[in-house]
Amino acid sequence: MSAEPAGVESRRPKADASGPSTRLAHHAWPDLEGRAPLVLLPLGSFEQHGPHLPLDTDTAVASAVAGRAAARLCGEVEVLVAPAQSYGASGEHEGFPGTVSVGHDALRLLVTEIGRSMLRWAGRLLVVNGHGGNLVSLAGAVTGLRAESRDVAWWPCLPPGSDAHAGRTETSMMLRLRRSAVRTDRAVAGPTDPIHLLLDRLVAESVRGVSPSGVLGDPAGARASEGERLLERMADRLATDIRAWQVSGRGRLGTAERQPVAVGAMR
Numbered sequence: 327m328s329a330e331p332a333g334v335e336s337r338r339p340k341a342d343a344s345g346p347s348t349r350l351a352h353h354a355w356p357d358l359e360g361r362a363p364l365v366l367l368p369l370g371s372f373e374q375h376g377p378h379l380p381l382d383t384d385t386a387v388a389s390a391v392a393g394r395a396a397a398r399l400c401g402e403v404e405v406l407v408a409p410a411q412s413y414g415a416s417g418e419h420e421g422f423p424g425t426v427s428v429g430h431d432a433l434r435l436l437v438t439e440i441g442r443s444m445l446r447w448a449g450r451l452l453v454v455n456g457h458g459g460n461l462v463s464l465a466g467a468v469t470g471l472r473a474e475s476r477d478v479a480w481w482p483c484l485p486p487g488s489d490a491h492a493g494r495t496e497t498s499m500m501l502r503l504r505r506s507a508v509r510t511d512r513a514v515a516g517p518t519d520p521i522h523l524l525l526d527r528l529v530a531e532s533v534r535g536v537s538p539s540g541v542l543g544d545p546a547g548a549r550a551s552e553g554e555r556l557l558e559r560m561a562d563r564l565a566t567d568i569r570a571w572q573v574s575g576r577g578r579l580g581t582a583e584r585q586p587v588a589v590g591a592m593r
Contacts, residue, residue, distance in 0.1 A: 374423075386500065390499075434467045441468075453478070
């Protein structure tokens with residue numbers, strides 16, 4: 327095995343535990359020439375997640391699921407994970423400081439232009455979505471791109487049985503991903519009614535009118551071990567859906583499971 331010349335760094339992307347880097351940002355352009363990989367684009371939000379979770383929770387979850395799925399597919403499908411897009415459509419959370427929303431029109435245009443540009447060299451694009459409020463504009467952008475004969479789809483990070491927002495599910499996942507960012511001493515319960523019973527009020531009053539804390543659910547009992555289980559289950563499902571690559575008329579990859587209505591999906 328030959329060594330690199332002294333004082334000169336290798337031009338190959340650094341390897342991680344599973345082999346060559348799956349992070350798009352680690353590569354130089356010659357690494358990509360003639361390869362046409364599948365690119366995963368994590369799409370999240372920058373919005374309030376109660377008094378105890380960080381503003382980038384949705385982005386962190388989408389990035390983790392995309393990265394884990396890419397590792398599972400190593401040697402089967404050539405996959406690269408693009409830098410995450412953190413700003414989404416979060417108007418329902420704008421009653422809370424820290425939230426930044428670009429709105430549906432801007433997000434639809436952003437995903438459309440990212441897709442057009444990326445698919446000049448990539449073979450396929452999959453947007454791994456971590457925020458339900460993005461769905462309207464995301465589905466519109468993806469179906470538009472598919473109408474232009476581009477191979478693109480979206481996939482939702484929504485574990486079956488999860489609560490609506492900043493409750494036990496998201497708290498467990500963030501305890502696993504970034505425990506130091508979870509302020510457990512601030513965690514409080516919000517309304518725990520089934521989300522379909524809150525929809526009318528959420529539409530009329532936005533999230534702050536329904537929950538002054540911003541929490542919809544109860545973070546009590548959250549555990550990092552549960553977060554790990556949820557992340558692993560989503561990554562397994564995502565990898566399975568990528569292998570099959572069956573896209574619905576709305577551009578969704580895979581078969582929808584029964585899932586809760588996401589906050590923001592109704593806007």
